[in-house]
């Protein structure tokens with residue numbers, strides 16, 4: 244199946260100073276466009292990177308010396324004729340090469356259009372296409388691992404196995420549909436229901452990875468909270484390993500919230516430093532406290548910083564009351580100053596760590612604790628366990644789970660087999676949707692719009 248489409252071109256690498264850049268051209272006219280860029284020279288051999296001089300087809304001016312790779316359909320990333328040009332990087336050369344491609348008959352690619360074509364031509368399923376986007380966006384080893392697993396069809400194969408199991412259940416039920424009056428069917432209805440329950444359990448196991456899996460893409464929000472001057476900004480910098488927040492002895496220095504991505508134990512965190520929790524005096528600081536409140540409302544975990552030897556005050560208690568069930572880690576800061584940690588509020592904390600940015604005490608413990616609090620099931624799970632990383636995947640899997648649940652319920656309630664079996668069909672369709680076997684245009688648009696151009 245090859246889909247008849249325009250020939251598209253784009254710079255596949257990030258803009259800006261760089262030694263190299265890659266320009267991609269895909270579609271029926273890719274070979275023609277390559278010839279235009281090579282002038283009279285013969286086309287390079289298929290799938291063999293070849294150093295060539297590129298010229299401007301308009302006037303024959305040499306644009307660059309580049310390594311050109313020529314792929315013929317269907318043996319290419321997109322499944323179409325495809326040219327990859329590794330030219331010199333920077334602002335100008337890739338733009339000149341792209342312009343030459345456009346002038347020779349290509350049009351600018353839309354975001355994700357190369358991968359979309361790969362999907363349409365059966366080179367990748369939808370989960371694999373999403374994994375490509377996750378790999379490119381990944382800022383943690385754990386998302387990298389989940390995305391590689393999906394790219395290597397780990398999740399797709401699990402979904403295919405579940406679908407095969409449902410088809411097997413459907414087959415077991417066939418006898419009861421064909422001969423509803425007979426009592427001695429080869430497989431009693433109760434055993435069919437048991438098989439259905441088995442699939443239901445497996446779907447639930449897979450779905451259980453979704454809340455943490457989607458957080459792998461977004462990063463868990465860790466908010467540093469506490470009174471001014473308790474060492475929040477110092478801890479923020481220490482966890483980031485760089486001086487991002489201003490640290491001063493003057494209370495109320497951090498007014499806006501600072502946010503940065505950081506990996507802990509291979510998991511992605513969005514670390515947020517906020518203004519202190521206190522009755523602010525100045526207008527700007529009041530705004531800062533408001534910002535802190537808003538971040539706290541979105542936090543996946545809160546680090547409540549308290550000077551060692553000081554108790555939790557009214558200001559903190561009031562804010563913490565708004566946090567609901569969010570895990571709070573009590574951090575006793577400035578541990579090197581030698582105070583004794585006070586025993587207050589025990590039990591309402593998900594953990595307690597004494598830290599010092601001077602000696603480094605407690606930082607490792609904190610980096611170890613946070614992944615366990617937020618990414619619970621994923622911490623220490625086997626590398627080959629498939630992880631659901633997208634809400635789209637989770638929605639389709641949840642639909643399948645609901646239908647299998649309804650199927651089992653119907654059998655238990657004595658609903659006739661041919662009626663119960665419609666739930667199985669609906670569940671199978673939902674599973675096909677996960678890998679995009681039955682995708683409609685809207686789903687594809689939603690999946691590919693978040694790609695960048697050239698992917």
Ligand SMILES: Nc1nc2c(ncn2[C@@H]2O[C@H](COP(=O)(O)OP(=O)(O)O)[C@@H](O)[C@H]2O)c(=O)[nH]1
Pocket residue numbers: 470471472473474475476477478489490491492494495496497519576577578579580598599600601602
């Ligand atoms: N001795 C010691 N001083 C610290 C430590 N952490 C922060 N401080 C000091 O406490 C003061 C307030 O720190 P800062 O990070 O700005 O606190 P924030 O207002 O909560 O952001 C600064 O003078 C820091 O140098 C620590 O672990 N040990």
Ligand SMILES: [Mg+2]
Pocket residue numbers: 475476477488489490496497517518
């Ligand atoms: Mg601060």
